[in-house]
Amino acid sequence: MKTHVLIVSLVFSLLLGLFTQAQETEKKQTKRDSIRAANMREKYPVQIDTVDGKVVKYIDGTPGAHDEIIRGSESAIAALEESHSLYVSDKKTQFKTMIERVNKSLEDNKITEEQADESKAKFAEDLAEIITQHRAKTDAEINLIKVNRTSAFYDYRLEDRATSTLEISTKKGISINIENNRQSQKYIKTTSGFTLGFGYNYMNGDDLGINDFSYPNNNYFSLGYQWKTTLDKNNNFRLLYGVEYQTQGTELNGNRFFSQGDETQITDIGFSTEKAKFRQDQLVFPLHLEFGGSERKEYEDGRVRFQEYDKWKFGIGGFAGFNMSSRLKLKYDLDGREIKETRINNFDNEVLLYGVDAYVGRGDLTFFGRMNFNNVFKSNSVDAQYVTFGIRIQ
Known part of the structure; x- marks a missing residue:
């Protein structure tokens, strides 16, 4: 019986020692992680931006990550703005053509002056509504890009929507991007x-x-x-x-x-x-x-x-x-x-x-x-x- 008690005591002591050692190791690791995080925050401070009046933080502390995200998202935003401008120009040109057709019909006495004025007013009203809705759609996509760039789910492929160029510089070296702005x-x-x-x-x-x-x-x-x-x-x-x-x-x-x-x-x-x-x-x-x-x-x-x-x-x-x-x-x-x-x-x-x-x-x-x-x-x-x-x- 004494032998059994002695063995149980030794096993219990061994387990208690291992548990205590594990706790000490975990405390040391937590302390090291806290020190490392503090050093990262000091070396790579959290970036802060404002989206729709709200203060947001960039959680990626990798060197240059913030600048890369901003550069990619701003390029995508610029591409959206350019696309909206082209859309508005196309619609205004279409509106001009339709007005010319109405005037031609009026000259040929196919419609009355009152009908011509009604048609022009309707075209103008539709044009304003279409442009307003497209502007809202563009703004929504831009806000989505701004929100996404503050999270870990940001898609860097948004940068592919931007206009590219070919640059050769003695200071920066050679940066090769294929130009893709023929639409504008x-x-x-x-x-x-x-x-x-x-x-x-x-x-x-x-x-x-x-x-x-x-x-x-x-x-x-x-x-x-x-x-x-x-x-x-x-x-x-x-x-x-x-x-x-x-x-x-x-x-x-x-x-x-x-x-x-x-x-x-x-x-x-x-x-x-x-x-x-x-x-x-x-x-x-x-x-x-x-x-x-x-x-x-x-x-x-x-x-x-x-x-x-x-x-x-x-x-x-x-x-x-x-x-x-x-x-x-x-x-x-x-x-x-x-x-x-x-x-x-x-x-x-x-x-x-x-x-x-x-x-x-x-x-x-x-x-x-x-x-x-x-x-x-x-x-x-x-x-x-x-x-x-x-x-x-x-």
Whole structure:
């Protein structure tokens, strides 16, 4: 019994010692944390700001965090203010256009003077209400940014909404940001966008014409990116240039195909085929001079924009590029089995290509025709040049 009591006493003493030690360690840690926090407050004092008349504190004591948050949020606020200004300018310009229409109707005796005054008053009332509501929406978003920047939930991506620039300084080093303020530019001379084209093509030459090709399997496809630069103040003359990937597929009729080797010739396959299609993938750089209608629109804040929607246009120019690959796809039956073959880059084709291109259309849709000046194959091979026509969205 005495032995048991002694063991229990020793265990209890050990546990009490460990508990006391843990309490002392916790007290020391708490004291160290308090000292560290005091040092942080002394070194990085809590920043104070005012939002809607209320005093708020910035809880992040990281060096430079306050300045970074302020810089990001102010950039986002500036972007919102600029967006509101553009919105107001657009609405005022729209209001001006509507007033001009009312005056025109009045001059043409389509409405009375009383009706004209009522319409103008209604337009003005609606304009004031729309601008007021948009101002309230903008102010609410700005206040949200100010409130968020005082908490740990602040989203630094708000800074992405700000206008960026490119700065090179001998003192600050190099700061690279892509400029993204075209929306507020007074005059935009160059615009850009994608192009998409598809159509029909064939080869023309001394012994070749459109009737030598099967109609279903001769096709053209292109995908590119182009820039458009206005050449006059009313945007009636434009220069178009860019880069374009295109593929041209042709299939000879009568079970014939283009042979491989040092000299490419038209050869009879000798048996019936389901497919004998020759295709080339190319990269070209088109250049066009475009003529066409354009509506010049001047906004209340001085911005000038051009609208070509629903306007007729005509373009003429050319292209130059190079051939990236050539291939022949064969599909036929042999002893009851379906055979598919692909023969790649074993043709006597020219690498460089060039030609002329013209189009006419309305809005974004145009009908084009183009002709290659270069031979598809080299001089000792079959004489052939591409002729293509189709539809292009640009």
